[in-house]
Amino acid sequence: MTVEDTEAVSHLRQVIQDFADEIIFAHAVEILKVFTRRPFLNITGDYFHWPYAGEKSRFSFSDEIFWVMKHEHVPELAIWGYQSEINAEAHRLVRRLSDAEERFLIEACWPEDIRSQTHPQMIDTIVAAIQRKVFAVVRDHDAEILESE
Numbered sequence: 001m002t003v004e005d006t007e008a009v010s011h012l013r014q015v016i017q018d019f020a021d022e023i024i025f026a027h028a029v030e031i032l033k034v035f036t037r038r039p040f041l042n043i044t045g046d047y048f049h050w051p052y053a054g055e056k057s058r059f060s061f062s063d064e065i066f067w068v069m070k071h072e073h074v075p076e077l078a079i080w081g082y083q084s085e086i087n088a089e090a091h092r093l094v095r096r097l098s099d100a101e102e103r104f105l106i107e108a109c110w111p112e113d114i115r116s117q118t119h120p121q122m123i124d125t126i127v128a129a130i131q132r133k134v135f136a137v138v139r140d141h142d143a144e145i146l147e148s149e
Contacts, residue, residue, distance in 0.1 A: 020108030028133035035062035
């Protein structure tokens, strides 16, 4: 390969990863929207002094995630609880992907030596990328993002 070929491959890899990041972002927002229809789970109890204490039943699981994850020190139990919920929803979402979408995300999320991995490992890699993106969306945005997408 020439230097130009290497640069072209590198550029195309970056384009693929940027587009995959946009797709994963959209899936992360979709998961948070699903959580707006789920009840408040109260994973942390009153650890963060929910400001609407007797009214938690009026709020969604998505409200809870945005509230708790904005705090500086989030207990590991809360993160584990949220990860397991996000992981379950991400697996449901990945099962609904078309074959082409799945292959694209596998290529983007696991670009090196794809053949050495089993299909379940590749799917778990996509799920992990979506899970990380959900936490990034919560960290970097307010709940209003769920209304604009």
